[in-house]
Amino acid sequence: MxxxxxxxxxxxxxxxxxxxxxxxxxxxxxxxxxxxxxxxxxEISDNTRRVYRSSFGIFSAYCGSHGLSSLPADPRSVISFIGHQKDIYQESNGHQLSTQTINSRLAAIRFFHIQAGSPSPTEHPLVIRVMRGLMRNQNRIVSDYDQQPIMYDELELLLQAIDERKQNLTRKRDKAIIQLGFQGGFRRSELANIKVNHLSFLRDKLKVRLPYSKSNQQGQREWKVLPKEEPFSAFDAIKEWLFAADIKEGHLFRSLTRDGHQIRDYQVTDANLGKGFLRGDDIYQLIKRYCNKAGLDPQYYGAHSLRSGCVTQLHENKKDHLYIMGRTGHTDPRSLNHYLKPNE
Structure with a gap:
């Protein structure tokens, strides 16, 4: 045939x-x-796929407004798009789009071209030169802050805000999310993907297996070892949540009914699709909400603040780089330098 x-x-x-x-x-x-x-x-995560669709939609709209083809696209169209994006001022904060945001949109253009079997215009030498210059341009007005780390003091405020919730299941679940996210330096997507069979409760530690992570996309064996006696340990919080929710298998963090008294119906397919469990975006919104309740400006604090806080706090606790990397899963000690900053 x-x-x-x-x-x-x-x-x-x-x-x-x-x-x-x-x-x-x-x-x-x-x-x-x-x-x-x-x-x-x-090939890519569901969240990345959503971001790429949104970013490519912005590029397609730009091309459509000027009568240009977006797929395949001329490298000169991409350069013009960069020029348009770099000069945008965001109404929310009066800052221009960060280089990281523009790079993300170029990654989307590259992804959809590869999917269509076309050479990516983002690989053109002039596009590369333009982006290299943009990254070195110190005259643009962009946000000069990262999410601030959540450390012991901030963590205590978050837990106090959770204690104000009337629903027992909500308190148990949200404390487990916050404490596990902080102690393990988890990314929000990693928290969302933890399943009950990934947990091992030992005498003096909790071990969490990560089948996949951002730095481990080939499924190599990776564990986080979380001491039980460490301040704000997640050991008891996770046990209390599992007992209260009567969860024996499947995703660790579940969706709750609107009144917060029951977990929702749970169903998962082989592609990790389904219902009844939290996604990364849900955890992001949850942390933002508690930051706001605790008086921590959500503009400066978010889901990544837990991971950043884990690194910074362990550093202040006099742990060496190898110990911290073992906790967070970083593979290059130079990556930690971005996190090791005072909590001002």
Missing amino acids: SGNRISPILNDTVAKNGFYQENELPLSILNDFESAAKETRY
């Missing part, structure tokens, strides 16, 4: 990029091909 029976899109991609192409592909490999093709759903 003709190869076109299997994938015309693949054949076009192969031809465009100069790969060897069979004249015909047998129908007998159809199931094998489709089985492998399904793996592309795991």
Whole structure:
């Protein structure tokens, strides 16, 4: 049978990029091909996919308003888009878009071009030169702060705000999220993906297995070892939440009914889709909400403040870089320098 029976899109991609192409592909490999093709759903996280769709939508709208093609796109269109984006002033704070934000939008352009089998215009030498210059431009008015670290003092304020909640399940769950996020230096996506079978309660420590993380996307074995006797340890908080919610398997952090008295119906498919459990964005909003209640300006504090606070607090506790990296999962000690700043 003709190869076109299997994938015309693949054949076009192969031809465009100069790969060897069979004249015909047998129908007998159809199931094998489709089985492998399904793996592309795991290529990037759901959150990254949402960000890319939004960012590419902004680029497409810009191209559409000027009669330009967005896919495939001319490198000069991308350069013009950079010029437009770098001069935008945000109404919320009067600052220009950060280089990181613009880079994220270029990453989206690159992703959709690769998906379509077209060379990415973001790889053009002039685009690279423009971005290199933009990163060194010190005259732009951009936000000059990162999220501030949540350390012991701030953590106590957050826990006091949680204690004001009337619903027992809500208090138990939210304390477990905050304390585990802080002690383990977890990213919000990592917190959302923890399952009950990832936890091991030992005599003096809690071990949390991470099947995947931002720095471990190939599923290598990774554990976080969290001492039970450390200040604000998550050990008892997690146990109390599991007991109160009667959770024996599946996602650790579940959605609650509106009145906060019951966990919602839980269902998960093989693609980690489903209902009844918190996503990374839910945890982000939850932490922002408690920061606001605790009097911590949400402009300066967020979900990443827990991870930043873990690093900064361990550093102030005189732990060395290797110990901190073992806790957070950083693979390069130079990455810690961004976090090691005083909590002012």
